[in-house]
Amino acid sequence: MGENTPVSISRVELIKSSEVPELLKKIRPAWQAKNLISRVYRLINIDPSSACQRLFNAAIHDLREKIIVAGVDIASEAANRYKLPPINKNEDLEEYPTSKLIELAYRIGLLTRPExxxxxxxxxxxxxxxxxxxxYEATIEDCVYIFRTCIEVVLSKDPIQLIRVTDVKQxxxxxxxVTPDQVLLTDFQCAPKTRQVEILKFxxxxxxxxxxxxxxxxxAFTFLSCFGPLTHNSVKLExxxxxxxxxxxxxxxxxxGRVAYAMGVFPYLKKAQRADLFAQIFVQMQRVGWKWKGYSQHGALxxxxxxxxxxxxxxxxxxxxxLKWLVQTYxxxxxxxxSWGNIREVFYSDTAAPLVREIIKDARSLIRDELRSLSKDKDISGQCGYPPIARRFEDLLDLVELEDED
Known part of the structure; x- marks a missing residue:
């Protein structure tokens, strides 16, 4: 039987006692029934090295099918962008070099970089x-590594149908x-960068x-707002x-401005243009006024x-x-x-007050010092000369002194 027989037997026993048998159970049913996986089960008790090779072949075959499901159009675009062998039809993937196929799967978003x-x-x-x-002789660690990676990264996962512009359009x-459901949000988050760009432009x-x-x-605006936090940073820059x-x-x-903010690109726009927009908004704020009688317009503003x-x-x-206008309004x-005969210590806009608190809380780390310094502002200190109003200013100070935790 040769001098290597004891080593092979030892390797078989080690594989049997490792996590490999449990890992094999994680292969999704569609692949459990295929001959390639059946051969892996047979070989694992005889020749673990050959079983590893067959399992890897199965993973690559599965990966190729998943790329086809994702779409030749997106694969072709990724191949062209990242200088991989060209793809024009499904058949081109059949002869695609293995290392390039693995990279292609990463480039179109089927694999993460660590995977x-x-x-x-x-x-x-x-x-x-x-x-x-x-x-060179394969170690037990090599075999387990291949089994774990091929199963966890590829064979246990269902094919991903990449989200398309037509899906969103419909x-x-x-x-x-309408709002996107969790499935659609996950599909967008997993989509390659080029597909995210297409969808967001649409x-x-x-x-x-x-x-x-x-x-x-x-x-469209609602979808932009939902997709914005899930967008790759490089996509936002583009x-x-x-x-x-x-x-x-x-x-x-x-x-x-609303569309840019929903997309997550507002901070990247020219400062002068952003400043002009906020100047326009401040003019509207002054026109409406901070006094409580403007409550009917405060909400929309x-x-x-x-x-x-x-x-x-x-x-x-x-x-x-x-900020000063917001504080005065609050x-x-x-x-x-x-007019109803009730007594109120302070007349303030019930419409504006909760929104002002939210706005100040959201920016508290940025405006903390500016809010503190307003205590010395002539107009603010004049309002705070009335104790119940002074207590409201203290409420705002307490709001920004809180630690940034949500």
Whole structure:
């Protein structure tokens, strides 16, 4: 039987007592029934090295099928962008080099970067196993590594149907308000960068297009707001450039500002354009006034302000002016008897007060010192000369002194 027989037997016993048998149970049912996996089960009790090679082959075959499911269009685009062998049809993937196939799966978002590195390492080990000789002999660690990686990274996972622009288009053009469900959010988060760019550009164009119906534009805006936090940072940078080019030298108005903030690109826009937008908003605030009688207009005004990030991305000059207006609005005026016969210590806008608290709380680390310094402002100190109003100012100070935790 040869001098290597004891080693092989020892390796078989080690594999049997390792985590490998349990790992094999994690292979999804669609693959459990295939001959390739059946051969792995047979070989594992005879020749673990060959079993590793067969399992790796199964993982690569599965990965190739998943790329086809994801779409040849996205695979072709990724291959072209990252200088991989060209892909024009499904058949091109059949002869695709293994190492390039693994990289392609990473580039289109089927593998994370750590998974790409792990699977590439498995490919290196498999090549060593194919040419096993006196200079190299697969260890139990090699075998377990291949089993764990191929199963956890590929064979246990269902194919991903990459989200497409047409999928999103069909949903947002419904005649009713819609929001993305958790499945769609996950699909977007897992989508490759190029697909995220396509989808966000489409939504942006619909949200800004005055020819679209109000419901479609609102649905597009809702989707932008939901997708924004799930967008890759590199995608945001690319979209910021695209958005800035589309805006050109025009003034940044509230509509464009809301869309930019929803997309996550607002901070990347030119500071001068952002400053001009906040200056416009401050003019509106002054026109409405901070006194409680403006309550009917405070709600819409402050909600619009929140939809461009509130104080967080407001340049300093405009931020200080707006902060003072917010504080004055929150503080209110000395109270008295209402038209209903009730007594109120302070007359303030019930509409504005909770929104002001939210805006200040969201930016507390940024405006903490500025809020403190307002205690010395002539107008604010004048309002605070009335003790109940002074207590309201203390409430705001307490709000910004809290630790940044949510």
């Amino acid at each position: 790409w590195r792990r699977l590439s390492r498995c490919y290196e080990i498999r090549r060593d196993l194919e040419h096993e000789d006196d200079e 949903i947002i053009e419904a005649p009713d308000p 939504l942006m164009s619909h949200a800004l297009n005055e020819k679209q119906s109000d419901i479609v534009r609102q649905n 979209l910021a450039t695209y958005f800035q080019e589309k805006l050109g030298r025009k003034k940044l108005d509230l509509l464009y 402050l909600r619009d302000f929140k939809e461009i990030g509130g104080l967080n991305y407001c340049p300093e000059i405009q931020r200080k002016k707006i 503080l209110g005026e000395p109270g008295g008897r209402t």
